[in-house]
Amino acid sequence: MTRREWVGVAAAAAASAQATAPPAAVVQRNDTAVERYLRTQVTDKQSRWYGGVPDQYALYPAGACSGLINAAAAGLVCPESRYRDSPDAFTSLRLAADYLKRSQSADGNINLESTNFNSPPDTGFVVWNVAEAASIARRAGNQTIERALQPFLLAAGRGMAKGGVHTPNHRWVVSSALAQINALWPDPAYTRRIEQWLAEGIDIDEDGQYTERSTTVYNTVCDRALVLMSTKLDRPELLDPVRRNLDSMLYLLHPGYEVVTEISRRQDLNQRGNMGRYWYPLAMLARRDANGQYETIARHFEAEYANLATMLDNPELLAPGPQPEAVPEDYRRLFRSLDLVRVRRGPVSASVLLTGTSRFFTLRRGTAVIEAVRFASAFFGKGQFIPSRWKQEGNAHVLRQDLEAPYYQPLAQRVAPGTWGQTRHERAVSEVCRLSQSATVLESKGGFQLKLRSEGTDGVPVAVEIGFREGGTLSGCEAISDGCWLLRGSEGTYRLGSDTIRFGPGSAVHKYVQVRGAEPKLPGMSVYLTGYTPFEHTLDFRFG
Numbered sequence: 001m002t003r004r005e006w007v008g009v010a011a012a013a014a015a016s017a018q019a020t021a022p023p024a025a026v027v028q029r030n031d032t033a034v035e036r037y038l039r040t041q042v043t044d045k046q047s048r049w050y051g052g053v054p055d056q057y058a059l060y061p062a063g064a065c066s067g068l069i070n071a072a073a074a075g076l077v078c079p080e081s082r083y084r085d086s087p088d089a090f091t092s093l094r095l096a097a098d099y100l101k102r103s104q105s106a107d108g109n110i111n112l113e114s115t116n117f118n119s120p121p122d123t124g125f126v127v128w129n130v131a132e133a134a135s136i137a138r139r140a141g142n143q144t145i146e147r148a149l150q151p152f153l154l155a156a157g158r159g160m161a162k163g164g165v166h167t168p169n170h171r172w173v174v175s176s177a178l179a180q181i182n183a184l185w186p187d188p189a190y191t192r193r194i195e196q197w198l199a200e201g202i203d204i205d206e207d208g209q210y211t212e213r214s215t216t217v218y219n220t221v222c223d224r225a226l227v228l229m230s231t232k233l234d235r236p237e238l239l240d241p242v243r244r245n246l247d248s249m250l251y252l253l254h255p256g257y258e259v260v261t262e263i264s265r266r267q268d269l270n271q272r273g274n275m276g277r278y279w280y281p282l283a284m285l286a287r288r289d290a291n292g293q294y295e296t297i298a299r300h301f302e303a304e305y306a307n308l309a310t311m312l313d314n315p316e317l318l319a320p321g322p323q324p325e326a327v328p329e330d331y332r333r334l335f336r337s338l339d340l341v342r343v344r345r346g347p348v349s350a351s352v353l354l355t356g357t358s359r360f361f362t363l364r365r366g367t368a369v370i371e372a373v374r375f376a377s378a379f380f381g382k383g384q385f386i387p388s389r390w391k392q393e394g395n396a397h398v399l400r401q402d403l404e405a406p407y408y409q410p411l412a413q414r415v416a417p418g419t420w421g422q423t424r425h426e427r428a429v430s431e432v433c434r435l436s437q438s439a440t441v442l443e444s445k446g447g448f449q450l451k452l453r454s455e456g457t458d459g460v461p462v463a464v465e466i467g468f469r470e471g472g473t474l475s476g477c478e479a480i481s482d483g484c485w486l487l488r489g490s491e492g493t494y495r496l497g498s499d500t501i502r503f504g505p506g507s508a509v510h511k512y513v514q515v516r517g518a519e520p521k522l523p524g525m526s527v528y529l530t531g532y533t534p535f536e537h538t539l540d541f542r543f544g
Contacts, residue, residue, distance in 0.1 A: 020318050022311050023302065027080045030308040034075045034083050037068040038092055051099030062103050062110040062122075065096040066129035069149065072096075073133035074309040077140035081308075093133075093148065100130070100152045108159030120163025121170035123156050124177035128228070129309075130156075131180035136312040138184065150185070157181040161189045168211040169218045171197040172225035179232035194229070202226070204241045207337040208248025214266040215252060215259045216273030219245055223281035231284075231314070239288065242281050246294060249278065251333045251342050254349040255366055257297060262353055262362060263338050270359065270371075276305040287316050292325030299324060332443065339390070341397055343443055347499070348543065350448060352397055352441045354390040358519055360399055360439055363448060365543045366499035369469035372522055377454045377533060378461045379435045380405035381517035385454075387439070396442040407431040433457040435533070447542040455534040463513045464529040464537070466503060467522030472496035476504075477527050480511055485527045492527060502542040507531050 042049045042060070052060035053068055072093040075083030083089040103110050105118045112122040130149055137145035160174045175194040182190040203211040212218040223242045230238040252260040257275045261268050275282070279301045286294035298321065311317045332343045341352040347366045353359060359372035377383035380403075387399035406429035415423055433456070440451040454462050466487075468474070476492040477485035485492075487506030494501045506529055513528040514521060529537060 020320075021080055022078065022308055022318055023306070024080070025303040026306045026308050026311065027078060029303075030071050030074050030078075031082050033067070033071040034081075034089055034092075037071060038088060041068065041092055041095065043095070049099075051095035051097075051102075053096070057114075059113045060099075061113055062100055062126045063112070063129075065100050065103075066126040068096045069093050069100075069133045070129035070307070070309045073137055073145055074307075074312060076145060077136055077142055078308060078312060090145070093145065097130075097148045097152055100126070101155070104152065104155050105159070107163065108155035108157070109163060110156075116166070120160045121165050121167075121173050123159055123163075124170070124173040127153065127156050127160070127177035127180060128173075128224075131177065131184065132309050132313050134184055135180065136309055139312065146184075153181050154185065157185075157187065157190055161187075161193045167218075168203050169214075169221045169225070171200065172202075172222050172229070176225035176228035176232070179229045183232040191233075194233070202238075202241045204244055205337040207335040208244040208246075209263070209335075209338060210241075210245065212266050213263045213338070214268055215249065215261050215264055216268045216271065216277065217264075218266055219249070220277035220281075223278065227281050227284050239285065243285060243289070246278070246281060246285065248335075249275065250293060250328050251331065251335075251344075253327065253344075254364055255347050257300060260340075260342065260351055262351055262357065262359060263335075263340055274301070276301040279305040280307070280310055283317055283321065284314065286321045287319065290322040292322050293327050295321040296324040296327055341441075350443070352399075354397060354399055355387050358384050358386050360385070360387060361441055361448075361450060363501070363541055365501055366497070368472060368494055368496045368499035368501045370494075370501065370541075371467045371469055371524060373450060373464070373466050373539075374519070374522070375437075375439075375452055375454070375462060375464040376515050376518035377435060377437065377535075378512070378515035378517065379403060379457065380433070383435065383437075383454075383460070383515065383517050384519055385437045385439065393440075396440050399439045399441070401437045403435045403437070405433045435460065444540070447540060449541070450539040451536070452539065453536045455536070458533055460533040461510060461512045461515055462531045462533060462535045463515050463518065464507075464539070465513070465522060466527045466529075466539075468494050468525040468527065469496070470524040472525070474525060474527065478508070480513070480528075483521065483525055484513060485525070486511065486513075487527050487529055494525075500544055502544075503527075503539060505540075507537055 042052050049060040053064035054060055055064055072089045075081040076089050109118045109120050109123045111117045112119055116122050134146050134149040160178055165171055175197045178190040178194055210222045226238045226242050259273050261271050275297050279298055282294045282298035286298050329344050329346055334341050339354040343350040349364050351362045358374045361373040363370040375385050387401050390399045409428040435456040437454045442449045473495050476489055477487050479485050486508040488508040489506050491502055491504035509531045
């Protein structure tokens with residue numbers, strides 16, 4: 001056992017010994033959830049959905065039932081809950097457990113009606129809730145709850161022990177769900193399957209991100225799964241990738257713990273989200289490692305995101321955490337695997353996306369947010385600037401893209417209808433047009449500076465877009481259409497609350513802002529600068 005592992009075990013033991021009652025806010029939120037489930041669960045015995053819980057689409061997913069089971073079990077065994085030993089809560093739990101069992105396929109899997117059917121990984125997500133409920137029931141000596149949940153869980157374990165997955169994180173979801181069931185009713189088939197998946201290695205890169213780089217969704221899934229496996233299988237080494245991910249996330253935070261999502265390869269790409277879903281791994285490792293930075297974020301989100309059943313299944317979470325420590329707020333950091341530069345200066349947060357995306361620069365000062373800066377040239381319908389390479393020059397990062405567009409000569413043969421694309425590479429080319437585009441990003445005194453360039457073929461219209469988050473006010477700009485402004489003068493200003501971003505100088509040579517081949521306008525408020533190639537413009541961003 002390493003020193004770090006020993007410290008973790010000792011800290012967990014000490015925390016368990018000091019365990020107290022769960023926070024009142026967490027108990028109250030769970031009670032509110034139970035009340036809602038009791039109100040919405042289908043109790044008509046003639047209904048196809050008897051025991052089920054509808055979602056917002058009037059579907060009756062297994063996941064909703066698993067949430068009911070998790071909340072009801074926590075209420076039933078928690079002394080501070082108003083549902084302690086409640087006959088109504090137990091009846092609801094039993095009906096939901098029966099519904100889940102009826103929902104299982106012959107393989108033991110459930111459907112995710114919105115997209116996946118006979119799905120082992122979606123079964124794993126459901127097992128997370130149900131197995132946790134069974135575990136806290138066993139801790140409390142409530143065999144009635146445990147027996148009600150056992151048939152579903154054993155059938156699910158049979159399915160996951162042989163079933164497949166769709167995506168990288170599913171491996172850890174299935175493995176952790178099997179680990180939960182194995183902790184209740186051990187079976188070598190479960191651990192064999194877990195070892196098969198673990199033999200592939202944990203998919204975390206040198207920058208602490210999992211394959212999907214999903215900073216608000218699947219990072220949290222992987223972290224939760226690995227903490228579960230570590231806990232249920234007594235495998236402390238499985239916490240190492242979780243630490244690496246959480247350490248990485250410390251440098252992917254905006255003010256208020258909003259998360260950088262521009263690197264995601266999944267559905268949370270460029271979506272807003274916070275660190276709330278990381279509460280469980282943060283709180284667990286804060287205690288295991290006496291990590292005050294993790295504790296700071298975990299405490300911030302505890303009232304909204306802490307789960308009562310999870311606390312009851314991990315008594316160390318009921319004990320006081322370590323002394324909170326400040327989270328990094330003053331740095332410039334290069335993530336080489338992600339092609340990302342992050343800069344924090346207190347309330348100022350900036351990201352430079354070095355390759356692969358049109359949204360190459362984002363910036364915020366407190367609540368005033370520039371969601372992205374982009375530019376495009378009307379170059380044969382493919383002039384959206386998406387850098388393909390970069391280099392560092394001093395403190396500046398230079399992003400580059402090269403484009404060319406030829407015209408094609410005739411072939412000395414007949415060309416059948418529909419085969420133009422296939423023959424194009426065989427044709428001689430002429431009148432080849434070329435365009436070189438670049439963006440140089442530099443942190444300057446009191447702000448940031450962008451040098452934008454597009455040159456090669458002359459006379460090509462260029463449009464620069466600065467996309468601001470909705471809700472603020474613009475000044476110094478000329479409205480040209482709904483949600484679109486031009487910056488003609490020396491400076492524009494965007495204000496939201498007490499935060500201000502100043503930007504300029506402007507350039508308004510034309511009004512062709514949505515050039516052909518450009519990506520659709522960004523959501524929110526877009527300010528444009530325009531020109532023609534050869535185009536070279538320096539944009540300064542200042543605050544206050």
